[in-house]
Every structure is written in C-alpha cells, then in structure tokens.
Amino acid sequence: MQATPKRVRSFQFVVALFSLLLLIIVGVTFYEVIARYIFRTPTIWANELALWLSAILFLAAGLYAMQRDQHLRITVLYDASPAWLQRIFDLITLACCLTFCLGIAWFGAPSSWQSLMNWEPFGTAWNPPIPATVKPLIVLTTGLMALYGIINCVKRFRGIPADTAESVTEDNRVD
Structure with missing residues (x-):
C-alpha cells in the first residue's frame, strides 16, 4: 500500500467535511417532513437551512471539479482529435470558462459586496x-x-x- 502524502490527506479531510453537509441536509429535510406531515407542526427554518447548505455544497462541488479537472467535457470529439486540435479545444474551453467565471465575478461583485455589508437577510419568517x-x-468561487x-x-x-498531485490509490478513496 502506497503512503498518502499529508497534503492529500488534509484535502481528503476537507472533502469529507463538505460531504457531511449532505447528511445534514438529508437530516434537516427528514425532520421537516416528519414535523410537517406526522406532527402537523412545520418548521420555519428547515427549508431555508437546506437551501443555504445546498448552495454552499454546490459551490464547493464546482470548485472541486475544476480543481481536479474533472468538469463536463465532450470527450467523444476531444479524445478522437489530434493533439493540435485538442489544444484548440482547450483554448476554446478556457475562453468560455474565463468569460463565464470572470463575468459572474465582475458583475456580481458590487451586489455581493452590498449584500455582505448590509448583512442582507433572505426575507422569510426565519x-x-x-x-x-x-x-x-x-x-x-467563480474567481477561483x-x-x-x-x-x-x-x-x-x-x-x-x-x-x-492529488492522485490517490483505491485504498485511500474518500467516497
């Protein structure tokens, strides 16, 4: 068995922590269903908490996929192409990625800064x-x-x- 570098182990720990968010979301949703349909006492916080944690989890998952270079790609065309065409595809992909990510970061920055400074609430009962x-x-996240x-x-x-850098043997898999 190959030794796992400390950096990879710490990264796996962070991934495992984000994976726990899924369990919390399931637990909160399960509690809400039981409270609402069995005890007829719905909560004012469960839906918003599940939404909040899901948003954080989706952002972390997108960043994780980009970090590992495992985002969606049309591999049928890419793998069948010669190396020079793959580089062109890579540049087109990079241009689309940068346009989207930097556009979101640039145009979303003023609104997000204002929301943060005013500590903008969600506008529900909770x-x-x-x-x-x-x-x-x-x-x-989009900047990263x-x-x-x-x-x-x-x-x-x-x-x-x-x-x-982060390749891990089957014995050390997080999932």
Missing part, C-alpha cells in the same frame, strides 16, 4: 442571511474556478495528466 453569505461565495481553468489549461499544454 430570515437567515443567505444572500449575505452566498453571494460573496459565488463571486469568490477561473484560476483553476487557467492552471488546468497550462497543465494540458505542458502534457501533465490531470490530478497527478
């Missing part, structure tokens, strides 16, 4: 600060995704296989 936390996270897009494109141009 009124959690979902916009105040999620909007800045969207801007931060753009950075990972550049890193991934440079790695492909240099011929470095995806996820070499």
